[in-house]
Amino acid sequence: MMSTVLSEPENRLHPAEDSPRIDLKDRHLAAFLGWLIPGSGHLYQGRYGKGVLIMVCVLGTYFFGLYLGQGKVVYASMRSKDRRLPYLCQVGVGLPALPALVQSYRVRHGKQPLWGGLMAPPNLDRSITAPDTSGNSIRHPDQLAKWHYDLNAYFELGTVYTMIAGLLNILAIYDAWAGPMLAVPNDTSPPGAPT
Amino acid sequence: MIDVLFSMGTPPLAIGRMWFSLPLLVAVSLVYSATRHERMGPILVHAVRFAAWIVGFMAIILVVLIVLAWLT
Secondary structure, three states: OOEEEOOOOOOOOOOHHHOOOEEEEOHHHHHHHHHHOOOHHHHHOOOHHHHHHHHHHHHHHHHHHHHHOOOOOOOOOEEOOEEOOHHHHHHHHOHHHOHHHHHHHHHHOOOOOOHHHOOOOOOOOOOEEEEOOOOOEEEEOOHHHHHHHHHOHHHHHHHHHHHHHHHHHHHHHHHHHHOOOOOOOOOOOOOOOOO | OHHHOOHHHOOOHHHHHHHHHHHHHHHHHHHHHHOOOOOHHHHHHHHHHHHHHHHHHHHHHHHHHHHHHHHO
16 A cells, blocks of 8 residues: 655645655555654655654653663553553553563563563562661562652653653654644635635 | 742752753654654754744743742
8 A cells, every 4th residue: 555645736734845755655554663663664664864863762762761760660560559551651662662561461470570570560569678778778568669769750750751752653653654744834825716 | 039949059959850851852842843844954943943932831831830939
């Protein structure tokens, strides 16, 4: 299935100064690729500049957030005590967020998480006692509480970064599927034309 | 009023953390603009304008919060 976004004057949504003819190729495949690896849908369409721009911005934002949260801010959990709704935004970056689903599946089925616990949901069933930076023993009600204690504001910062990365990629996916969306310009009907 | 922000001569922790908004500002501006244009030139111009709008909007919210903090 081939789709082409037409240039002015064929398509009045795209002003002439910024309206090359865009071959969207298979727009559904491009959207899927764009979700799986941000920017790759554009690369598939031959829109290399935008593809690299989106890839760098979205993946850079996502991995910086993951770094701030030490790999703990992206996890999938719909348990009653911990509904991780931010994951619904984070999964917008596609493949880089999918290990969380694998980890969630393994934990739900009583298996040990892989990859050193990266993106694994926290254990909420038992308390944790650990020393703080002063050597005092701190009792945390569960692992999630310990993460918040250890990471402090970086847990929220990492969560926000990774969420925004996912949401930005949804914009990029739409761009891969339909081409750039521009505001409809003023009516350019020739003088005297019936209105 | 501004001493609410700079109490005790040192900027509060939140000021330091505001630097974390800078990478987000850049990424959001560029990606949003990339969905509005096809060529790199218009994308960058739109991104700069959009970033200025975001900063202006955040500045207005900051002023409102400072005023509210000053009143309470």
